[in-house]
Amino acid sequence: MLNRCAYLDAPAPLAFAHRGGAAEGDENTTTAFARAIGLGYRYVETDVHATADGVPVIFHDPTLARVTGTAGRIADLSWADLTSVRVGGAAVVPRLDEVLDAWPQVRFNIDVKADGGVAPTVATLTRVGAADRVLLASFSDARLARLRALTEGRVATSLGMRAVARLRLASLHGRPLRLPPSVVAAQVPPRYGRVPVVDRRFVDYCHRLGLQVHVWTIDDADQMHDLLDRGVDGIMTDHVGVLRDVYRSRGHWTA
Template identity: 70%
Template sequence: MRRFAFLDAPAPLAFAHRGGAAEGDENTAEAFARAVALGYRYVETDVHATTDGVPVVFHDSSLLRLTGTDGRIGALSWPDLRTVRIGGAAAIPRLDEVLDAWPTIRFNIDVKAEAGAEPTVAAVRRAGANERVLLASFSDRRLARLRALAGPEVATSMGPAWVARLRLASLAGVRVSPPPSVAAAQVPVRQGPVTIVDRRFVTTAHRSGLQVHVWTVDDPDEMNRLLDLGVDGIMTDRLDVLRNVYRARHIWPGE
């Protein structure tokens, strides 16, 4: 496997997706604290940037679903956004606040828009968190920008184009050589009717020096099936379910 400090824990890794989105207060300090209290050491989260360049932890571009407030994060300044509440209670945290609050936790950061790339990398550097983050995106162009800004020592995931190459390589029985900072293929089990994660995909990723992290899996039977295939990490909204599956297999961290 490619060596990154981000991955310096025994696989398979357990990721709290948005801190545990099933609880309803996703991507908040309260969600992250709850995940850490349950024993999670890897947290998946999302970042947008405000108009004044502050990276904030939030999934949607719109505030409406989680706050009931109309507006887009990219059109608001941090002073405007800091008064908004999720579910009427939880504040929207800044990325630097989250990195500082949990200095031993690994954060898998999905940068959701172009404007968030530079502020995210700057916040990671200021926090001295280069070795405990992985930068992700659903945009190959955005990932290229993140890699250029962060340098090869900061772990990144594969974008859609490289995932497609890896899938085709698995069918052909050949390896791939993605950019040096790529540590993992982070993928759903399937994309529409197309299966992505099967034994050939996992084997090819491993032969290429990459881990395979699968999102977002909430069913215990599916978790067990994926673990039997040899995946290196699972992201879930149901923190209790994944913890129970790992405990039953005697692979829960620290136990």
């Protein structure tokens, strides 16, 4: 039976708006989140960095350049510095606590992108009482270990890259694998380079461990159907309208 926790309190398969629906060009903004939630999304994937003065903010890249066209590293700027950053006149770097407070009914999948964001993120989750409605993720196994330690295993987590590799090998060879108790999902791409990850064997193995399988970042309708046919429990997409239509066509859309 799949691990059921407060974060996973909706019928699978789950639909995740990746960065709020990055295909529209305003990723990780309150506008993007509001648009996805308005479409009926209950799960939103997002990213966190911390400012120089320890404020966790919603942003994917370590620098402002790609999204805003301006120079500067998030870790070197204060929150006051970021409040003046605008694109088209609109603020583009929200604080984590603002987003959590704005949508208390939404589950947030939070990728902590740098070591400096670990403690500020955990402190914010504790202060706003959001521990039951977030999942903490990272590519870094060491960063995830710190997140689990600081939250004392009380917040849902996924797996880092090394742990995913071990999980995939274990699924191929049928070997037992012990994971931290807070791990409720394997969040993976369909393949790493030429190496496939998400086949039926992998999905079945994860299910036997009590894990859900969430796949990122899928924007093609045919691939979405294929993954759902393999039994995955969630899909992350930049194209929120496409995924909604696929789920509707299969009777999965419960918003």
